[in-house]
Amino acid sequence: MNILEFFKSLLNKSNQTKIDQMDDAYSHLLTAKDLSLVVCHSCGLLSALSVQPQSCSRCNSVLHARKPSSLERTWALMLAAAIMYIPANLLPMTTTSSLMGEQQDTIMSGVIYFWQHHDYLVAFVIFTASIFIPMLKLIILTFLLLVVRKQATDKQRWRPEQCAFLYRVVEFVGRWSMIDVFVVSLLTALIQMQALASISAGPGAVAFGAVVVLTMLASLSFDPRIIWDNYYKASVIQDNTTSNDR
Amino acid sequence: MHPIDSEILDLPKEQQPAASEKTLQNAENLVCCQECDVVYKRIELKKGEKAYCLRCGAALYKNGRTLEQLLPLVIASLIIFAISNAYPIVQIELQGIRSETTLFGAVLAMFNEGRSLVAILVLMTTIIFPLCELLLLLYVLLPVTLLHTKPVGMAIALRIIKVFRIWGMIEVFLIGVLVTLVKLVVIVMIIPGVALWSFGALTVLMVLVMSVKVSDIWDQVEEL
Numbered sequence: 253m254n255i256l257e258f259f260k261s262l263l264n265k266s267n268q269t270k271i272d273q274m275d276d277a278y279s280h281l282l283t284a285k286d287l288s289l290v291v292c293h294s295c296g297l298l299s300a301l302s303v304q305p306q307s308c309s310r311c312n313s314v315l316h317a318r319k320p321s322s323l324e325r326t327w328a329l330m331l332a333a334a335i336m337y338i339p340a341n342l343l344p345m346t347t348t349s350s351l352m353g354e355q356q357d358t359i360m361s362g363v364i365y366f367w368q369h370h371d372y373l374v375a376f377v378i379f380t381a382s383i384f385i386p387m388l389k390l391i392i393l394t395f396l397l398l399v400v401r402k403q404a405t406d407k408q409r410w411r412p413e414q415c416a417f418l419y420r421v422v423e424f425v426g427r428w429s430m431i432d433v434f435v436v437s438l439l440t441a442l443i444q445m446q447a448l449a450s451i452s453a454g455p456g457a458v459a460f461g462a463v464v465v466l467t468m469l470a471s472l473s474f475d476p477r478i479i480w481d482n483y484y485k486a487s488v489i490q491d492n493t494t495s496n497d498r
Numbered sequence: 499m500h501p502i503d504s505e506i507l508d509l510p511k512e513q514q515p516a517a518s519e520k521t522l523q524n525a526e527n528l529v530c531c532q533e534c535d536v537v538y539k540r541i542e543l544k545k546g547e548k549a550y551c552l553r554c555g556a557a558l559y560k561n562g563r564t565l566e567q568l569l570p571l572v573i574a575s576l577i578i579f580a581i582s583n584a585y586p587i588v589q590i591e592l593q594g595i596r597s598e599t600t601l602f603g604a605v606l607a608m609f610n611e612g613r614s615l616v617a618i619l620v621l622m623t624t625i626i627f628p629l630c631e632l633l634l635l636l637y638v639l640l641p642v643t644l645l646h647t648k649p650v651g652m653a654i655a656l657r658i659i660k661v662f663r664i665w666g667m668i669e670v671f672l673i674g675v676l677v678t679l680v681k682l683v684v685i686v687m688i689i690p691g692v693a694l695w696s697f698g699a700l701t702v703l704m705v706l707v708m709s710v711k712v713s714d715i716w717d718q719v720e721e722l
Contacts, residue, residue: 377677413553416533430667433616434620441607449592
C-alpha cells in the first residue's frame, strides 16, 4: 500500500458499502491461527500449534502465535521513551568552549541556528530526524495501541490496512533518529583544538540515545497481527449483535 | 520487480482446524505473512519477481539474488568495511591546527568524555552489529555455496543475523557524517578522507546484502 492509496482510502472512509466489500474480499483468507499453525518469527517456517512451549524445528527459535504480552511491553517501552523525550529536548546535546566563551546547545537551538543562517536543508534534516520522527513514532504507537484496544470490543472506522501502513512507517523511520547521536560523537571527536575550540557531548545526548533505543524496542515488541485479530474479532461480535436485534 | 498475487490456500472454512495436520505435511509449500498472519500456498516465481500479501501488502518471499550471488557482495562489503574503519573519515583545518577522526576515534572520544552509554551505542550500531552480521553471513555462505554442506551452528548464526540486521545502522551513520560536514563547512576547512567515500560504497553494498532476507536464505538453504 503506497502513500497515495493511503490518502485515497482516508477519503473513502465514510463509504460503508465499500468497507463491507473489502471485508468480504478478505473473508476467505485463512490465517495461521485459523489453521492452528504458528509461524516462526525468525525463519518463517510454519509448524502445528501445540499447548506447550515449543521451538521451531528448522531454526530452534521459541515459537509464539503472537509476540508475548505485546501490548503491555509496547505501552511500557513507549511511556519510558516519552519520559526520556523531555530531557532529550531540554538538556544540552553539545557544549562548545571557544575563545568567545562557553555555549550550550540543545537540539532545537541547533535547528534555529541553521534556520537563521539560511541553511534550510540542514535545519530541516535535523528537525525531521531529531524532533519530528521521535514525536511521530510516539504518536503513532499510542494511536495504534488505543485503536487496537478499542477495536477489541467494538468495530471502529479505522481500517486495519491503514493501521498496518502506520506501523510500517514507524518501523521504517525508527533508525533514522540516530543521526543526531552520530553527529554529536563526530563533532566531539573532530573539534578538539586546544584553546581555539572544543566540543563535548552533553547529557542530552544520553537521553536522546535512550529515546531512539526505547522507541525502536517499543515498535519491535508491537505485534501488527493484533490489529487484524481484533478488527475481525470485533466484526464477528458486531454481526452477532445485529442479527440478534432482528 | 513485479508484484504477484499469491494463490490462496483453497480449503473450505469448515475444515480449518482439522486441516492443520494435512497441510503441515507440505509446510514448505506454505508461506505465512509475518505482519497479518494470512497463510498462502507458495507458487513458483520468475526471476526478479516478488510475492506480496493480498491483505496487508507486506512482502512475503521473492526470487531474487541467489546465495552464490550474495557471497561476493558479502566479501566486498567486508573489504570495504575494513577500509572504512582503517582510514580517517574527514580531516579539518582551522588556523593551522589539524584534526581528524576515524569511526573508532569518534567512539573513543565519547568514552573519554565520560558518555560511555552513547559510546557503546555508537560502537554497537556502526561497528559490532554490521561486522558480526557480515562475518556470520560469510560463515554460513562459504560452506553452503562452495561445499554444499550446512556449517555447524547455522541455525544460531542465521538467528543472530536476523537480530543484528535491525540494529546495524551504517546508512544512518553516513547521513550523520554528511550533516556533520555541512555543520562544519562554514567554520573550518574540510578535507574528505578515504573512509568518507568507502562508507558511501559500503552503504550501497549493505543495502544489496540486506535485500536478501533471512527467510529467503533459509528457503534456499533448505534446498540443499
